[in-house]
Amino acid sequence: MGGTRLLGWLVGAVEREPVDWSAVYEEELPRVYNFFRYRIGDRATAEDLTALAFEKAWRARRRYRRDRAAVSTWILAIARNVAIDYFRQTRLEVPIDDSDAERETPETVAVRHSDLRRLGALLGELPPRERELLALKFGAGATNRAIAKLTSLSESNVGTILHRTIGGLRAAWDAGGRR
Amino acid sequence: MSDDFLSRFHEEPRGEFAEDLKRRLRDIEVAEAEPAARRRGRAVPLLAGTAFAAAVALAFTLPPVRAAARNFLDLFRVKRFAAVPVDPDRLARIERGGLDLKSLVSEQVEVIEPARKPAPVDGPEAASAAAGLGVRQPSVLPRGAALAEVSVGHPGAFRVSLDVSKLELVARAVGVDDPDIPASWNGATLQVQAPPVVMMRYHRGTEDFMLLQSRNPEIEVPEGIDLARLGTLGLRMTGMTTEEARLFARTIDWRSTLLVPIPVQGGTFREVEVRGQKGLLVTSMQPPKPSADGTPRSGRWRSVLLWADGGEIFALDGPGQGIEILEMAQSIR
Numbered sequence: 001m002g003g004t005r006l007l008g009w010l011v012g013a014v015e016r017e018p019v020d021w022s023a024v025y026e027e028e029l030p031r032v033y034n035f036f037r038y039r040i041g042d043r044a045t046a047e048d049l050t051a052l053a054f055e056k057a058w059r060a061r062r063r064y065r066r067d068r069a070a071v072s073t074w075i076l077a078i079a080r081n082v083a084i085d086y087f088r089q090t091r092l093e094v095p096i097d098d099s100d101a102e103r104e105t106p107e108t109v110a111v112r113h114s115d116l117r118r119l120g121a122l123l124g125e126l127p128p129r130e131r132e133l134l135a136l137k138f139g140a141g142a143t144n145r146a147i148a149k150l151t152s153l154s155e156s157n158v159g160t161i162l163h164r165t166i167g168g169l170r171a172a173w174d175a176g177g178r179r
Numbered sequence: 180m181s182d183d184f185l186s187r188f189h190e191e192p193r194g195e196f197a198e199d200l201k202r203r204l205r206d207i208e209v210a211e212a213e214p215a216a217r218r219r220g221r222a223v224p225l226l227a228g229t230a231f232a233a234a235v236a237l238a239f240t241l242p243p244v245r246a247a248a249r250n251f252l253d254l255f256r257v258k259r260f261a262a263v264p265v266d267p268d269r270l271a272r273i274e275r276g277g278l279d280l281k282s283l284v285s286e287q288v289e290v291i292e293p294a295r296k297p298a299p300v301d302g303p304e305a306a307s308a309a310a311g312l313g314v315r316q317p318s319v320l321p322r323g324a325a326l327a328e329v330s331v332g333h334p335g336a337f338r339v340s341l342d343v344s345k346l347e348l349v350a351r352a353v354g355v356d357d358p359d360i361p362a363s364w365n366g367a368t369l370q371v372q373a374p375p376v377v378m379m380r381y382h383r384g385t386e387d388f389m390l391l392q393s394r395n396p397e398i399e400v401p402e403g404i405d406l407a408r409l410g411t412l413g414l415r416m417t418g419m420t421t422e423e424a425r426l427f428a429r430t431i432d433w434r435s436t437l438l439v440p441i442p443v444q445g446g447t448f449r450e451v452e453v454r455g456q457k458g459l460l461v462t463s464m465q466p467p468k469p470s471a472d473g474t475p476r477s478g479r480w481r482s483v484l485l486w487a488d489g490g491e492i493f494a495l496d497g498p499g500q501g502i503e504i505l506e507m508a509q510s511i512r
Contacts, residue, residue, distance in 0.1 A: 025201060033192040050192070051200050058207045119188055138185045166182050173184050 021061060024071050025054070031072065031140040032079045038139035039083050039132060041120060049086060053079040073146050076136065080150055083135075087128070122169050130165045137162055258435035260459040260485045262448040263417055263427075287345065289338045291370070297332035297378055306331050310375035312394050312491060319510035320381060320388075321503040327382035334373035334396075341367045341404075355415045363403060370399040388497035388504065390511075395490055407433050439485065451484070451501075453493075453508045458486030460501045484508055 032053055036046035057078050064074055123131055129151075136142045136150065144162070148155040300306045307314040309331040316326075343365040350358035374394040381388040410433055414424035431438070439459060441448050448461045462482040482501040485494050486508070493511070497504040 025204065029192055029197055029200070034189050037188070037190065047192070047196050051196075051203065054200060054204060055207065058204045115184075116188060119184070134185065138182070138189065166185065169185065170182065 019061070019064065019071060021058075024075070028072055028075050029054070031142075032075060034139035034141075035076065035079050035135050036083065036139070037135075038123065039135035040086065041124070045086075049079070049082050053082045056082065069149070070146070073142075073149060076140055076142060076146070077150055079140075080132070080136075083132070118173065122172055126165065126169075130161060133158060133162055134165060134169075258432075258487050259457045260437050260439055260487070261431065262441045262459055262461065263414065263438045264441055287340050287342050289340070290335065291338055292333075292336040292372075294335040295333040297330040297376075299328060299330045302329055303377075303379070305329070306377040306379075310377045310393070312374075312377070312392070314377050314379075314392060315491075315511045316379070317390070317507045317510045318512055319506055321383060321497070321507060324381040324383035324386075324388055326379060327387075328378075328380040330378045330380075332376045332378060334376060336370070336372040339369045339371070341365065341369070350412060350416055353416050354418075355412070358412060360412065361405070361408075364409075367401050367404050369401070372397045372399075386498045388495070388507065390507075391494040393492055395487070395492055407431075410438075413438075451505060453484065453486040453505070454488060454511070456486050456488045458484055458508070460484050460505065462500050 029050070033046055033050045036049045036053075037043070040046055040049060053075070057075050060078070064071065068074075069077070123134065126134070133147060133151070136147045137144075142150070144155050144158045147153070147158045151158070153161070300309055303314045303316055306329050341364050343360050343362055346360055346364075347358045350360070373396045376391055376393040379390045379392075381390070407428055410431065411424045411428040414427055415421060419427060439448075439461070441461060447463075448459060451458050451460045460482060461484075462480060464480055479498060480500045481496070481498055482504055483494060483496040484501065484504050485492070487493070493508070495504045495508050497507070
């Protein structure tokens with residue numbers, strides 16, 4: 001809003017243009033949720049961890065600095081730490097959950113169950129680093145540059161790992177399931 | 180190589196989950212509002228994030244109308260800044276009362292030229308060209324600090340239409356029982372053109388200093404508006420009594436003074452001299468960041484210095500209680 005921008009300019013050195021956190025929520029919720037879906041697996045845990053990540057972000061939102069990182073990267077960094085804490089506590093990675101498909105037809109449910117199981121099994125076999133990169137790429141829709149910033153890997157390294165991992169998954173997928 | 184098989188499992192979060200989480204986040208905001216206002220350290224930002232503050236600040240920036248015979252718009256130019264103590268509890272009360280000030284204000288704002296996010300440029304010279312001003316730089320930097328980034332932002336332009344009934348609603352909501360706003364103000368339009376802003380970030384260890392520079396924003400005001408009166412109303416909306424607002428308003432040159440709201444329980448402010456110009460230095464204690472192991476940390480001082488010089492306005496923000504940024508500001512050429 002214009003008026004906010006005017007004052008925001010004047011005190012911008014302390015708090016730059018105010019962030020519209022409602023819009024951030026709408027935009028980032030699917031990305032964070034799908035990051036956990038791909039990273040963790042089952043839907044219920046993905047929801048729990050998504051909620052935890054957003055609550056942490058909301059309590060820290062006044063410390064967010066626009067000049068340090070895009071808000072999407074900032075929230076993903078929080079989500080990533082939540083996932084790391086989760087694995088520290090559980091040391092368990094589970095396949096993607098396919099239990100909530102009541103809106104689909106029996107045929108599509110069958111196909112979908114099968115595909116989800118296959119993908120879950122394939123992801124479950126990946127080393128943690130590769131699975132995390134896939135979750136950031138395909139779950140959160142992050143760019144290689146953003147992933148590099150989040151993981152402290154170089155951008156080219158991220159690209160190489162993703163390319164190799166996707167190639168392996170693709171081959172296993174085409175072969176009918178397990179790698 | 181196709182990776183569709185990976186993407187197809189992307190799904191939207193359940194609506195019930197999304198709504199429930201949204202409520203929980205709103206609860207966090209509500210729970211934080213009052214204690215945050217009380218413990219205060221973040222003086223200026225407390226208000227900067229609210230549309231209400233913007234509306235009040237905008238009212239304060241308005242110059243008096245020139246002679247009634249003049250049949251065209253007046254212009255306001257910032258020459259100095261002055262602090263206005265405000266009561267943050269008023270804002271908290273409004274939020275708790277459910278009055279949507281943001282909507283009330285935004286309904287009256289029309290964006291003429293949308294703001295564009297700051298874009299990095301190659302250096303000060305490129306910034307000068309992009310912003311259309313001669314970028315000035317400090318010759319003295321805090322020990323260990325170096326220029327890390329230069330960017331140019333475009334705040335854009337907007338138009339504010341006064342709506343007397345809404346203005347009265349807001350005034351009464353913050354405790355002004357007798358706003359006494361002339362009906363003739365209804366529909367009057369103020370236009371704000373904010374020129375490009377050059378932002379130079381200086382980095383030191385884990386700290387940043389930020390220097391912002393811009394040509395003076397232009398605010399066009401239609402004739403017929405008694406802006407000293409509007410400004411006085413704005414002062415009362417910040418928590419001043421009628422008499423306090425009247426006395427304060429008499430000390431203000433409404434043509435050239437931009438008022439900066441400072442919460443009464445927040446940081447300190449003082450007038451300083453910057454290269455022969457009067458500036459405003461606001462210092463506040465920033466809330467501590469939690470440590471990784473949960474041990475308590477103390478907050479840090481942070482200051483922002485505002486001043487105008489030669490048709491341009493400056494803001495310089497940095498850590499500490501102002502000694503380093505003052506020295507930096509004095510060296511700007």
